[in-house]
Amino acid sequence: MAKIKVPSLFKKPIKEKNFEKKILKKIYIKADLEFIKSMFSKNESGLYEIKKDLTKEEADRLKKIADAIKKNKSIIDPVKPTLVATVIGAIVIFNVLFKDWLAKRAIEKGLEAVFNAEVEAKGVKLSFIKAGIKIKSLTVASDTEPFKNLFELDKTEISFLTPELFRGKFVIKNIECSGIRWNTDRKTDGRIIKPTAEKKKESEVKKEEKKEEKANFDFSKIDTSKIVDEQLTNLKSITFYSNLNIEIAQSKEKWETNLAQSKNDIDEATKKVNEIKSINVNNIKTIQEAEVALKKINEAYPIINDLKGKTEKLTKDFSSDTANIDKKTKEATSMIDKDISYLKSFLKIPEGGAKGIASGIATKYLSQKFGKLYYYAMKGISISQKMKKDDKKEKKTVKREIKRSGYNVEFPTTVYPKFLLESMVTSVNADVSYSGWLSNVSSDQDLWGKPSTFFFDRNENDKSITVNGFVDTRTNEEKSMGLSFEMNNYPFSVNEGLEIVKAKSVAGLYSLQNSLEIMKDNSVVGKLFLKLVNLTVELEENDMISKAFLEAIKSTPVVNMEVGYTISSSMAMNFDVKSNLDAVLAKALGKIIDGFVKDADNELRKKLMEKLEPELKKNKELAKVYESLKGRSLEDLKSADKLKEELDKKKKEIDSQIEKIKKEAEDKVKKEAEGKIKEQTKNLPKIPGF
């Protein structure tokens, strides 16, 4: 027989107080309570003790009750906290193992979306407690240059607002970076969207075009005919004259028809007027005869008036067409001058002749440099705008109807945009020392109320660069960007646009101060002060021009340039360059270059005129015909006027004849009446006197 086990809770004798408190009070079913009471009895010591001869059923029931009592002991269930602790432990382990990896992926993917290029973050450590990220290095590739990085960051510490992460916002309070480098080399192509084969071809073609542009220029071998022939399709005057001649011919045809019609009308009207003219007024003796003549005149009047109106309109329209053609003819003449200027650009002559040599070279050099600067500035603005757009997009998707939505009572608090970088600081003190900061980079500047501002300062021996500026995407602001930078003692080398002075390259050191503003329409207005020193020239040939150029450079130890520039939204650049070197060069090379410019101008004009000859001849003929049409039109107008005058004259004559007939009739009636009165008054008795 198996041994009957008594639950441990009931094994030992128990005090009455404890029996009440620890056992009876923990039993909530009456039957069980009664059962327990029946199982216990007081022993000699006054303690409650379980009865000894228990049956198996009793023992089983006691076990169940003992288990229930154990369960009902405390308010907190010891099993549940253990479970919670296990869950928390699992989360902690997950965080330790995966959070850094997740942060690294988030940084890389997020920045790749912004920069459209590969991003690599190394040694990422995320801490939610400290609300910060530490990165050993971060590399952002360039999206335009395949084997270049846009920038590289060394050891970087980022502190952010963790609570805002739960609002779906990434608010960075501060970034401290121990090193930053731009435009560094990389081994792989970091572009996410690679250009297609077609685009590649295009860029290759452009490169080839550029190569052609670089071709050396030789004064003695100018083939103006070749230049004109090659640029024939780009010359506007030839097409313009051709179109103008077509227009004149069409107009001529139109007016020939109109004037022929007008001539017919005038002939018809002249017939009518001649008929009226043949009426002899002196033969009209009665009112009835006069009325018949007057009727004829009145019938002719509407025809003549209509003719006059038509002729006047015709003349007016003709004059307007003539004025239009005259205007276009003048335009065509100025078009020739523009084409000459265009053709002259292929001679690579500076705009102001000898006076603009330095300015011309500088303009060409600056166009390239500013093109790049403009590209970077636009990239900055577009990144800022892209963040704003993404922010708005997110907002849209969040708008959805939630069940049991209620109403959110808002309390005053700082509302952050979706992304905010309040401050980023970098500073390095070494052979190359630099410092910089970036602040208020936000995805919604309208919400944050501040533009993004930046500053950078780099010093290396006697070279220094300072950049200061802002990017403003706020809706109501006029300027998108403001930038000022200063560079001192940087080397430069120019080897393009020097053909005119027969030099291969000009090198030296430059210092500049530049300030520019980019408006909302992406146009740029700016001013630049440039100082060039230690200039060295490498000559192409050792002739008169190159020697004069070298002398001019030697006599100007410091070249100052003042450049006012504008870049339109379509990237059209306009530079107004003033330089002290211009005057020096003009003095040295003035006669040679100005003479050449004059000859080239004449030669090109001659060649262009040859090409224009057929159109000009045609134009001349058409103009002659058109002039004759003008005469005819005026004649028509005169004829209509004359017919009207004649009609008026005849009407006047008839009117006066009618008056005359009327008066004669009146006199006759008067005389007859007087005679009759006299006859009547003869037989009347005389009145007696008093």
Place this chain on the structure above:
Amino acid sequence: MFLKWIINIFKALNSNQNPKEIAAGVAFGFMLALIPSNNLLWVLLLCIVLLLRVNSGIMFIFIAILKPFAFLLDPFLHSIGYAILTNKALFEFFTKLYNIPFVFLTKFNNTVVFGGLVFGIILWIPLFILFTFLVKQYRDKVMTAIQNSKIYKGFMKLPIVSSIVKLSSKAKETVSIIK
């Protein structure tokens, strides 16, 4: 599923569990059903409740039963929440609360959430008292009456039922021995 819930309810009622645990489960079930669940407040409340000696089975059953109908009380909960949240005397307190990191995740500033919380707290004590009483009454009267009824006794004496009962008790024994 629904049958399982009913079995669980009766299991809890017929066991030797403290009636207060069952009543607390019902009261917390009511509270959590009233509060919309898309916020940290609801999750925190649930976590706290799970740590307490509360019949969580009963609580989840009540949440599941009441949740689909809770929206009917939304206008009422909104008016309570709105009245308290827009109270000028409490403005400063709520502003401070709102600006504490992470607190916004509780969505306490939502009228239905806050109304649900307040109404749930108010309702908790009467519900607790009521259900403690009801459980006691059930155990004292209904359960005893059922257990003493001829139908129950006859049912329990059925060979299939008695063998199931025996098997289950044996299984339990085996489990306890293994443990």
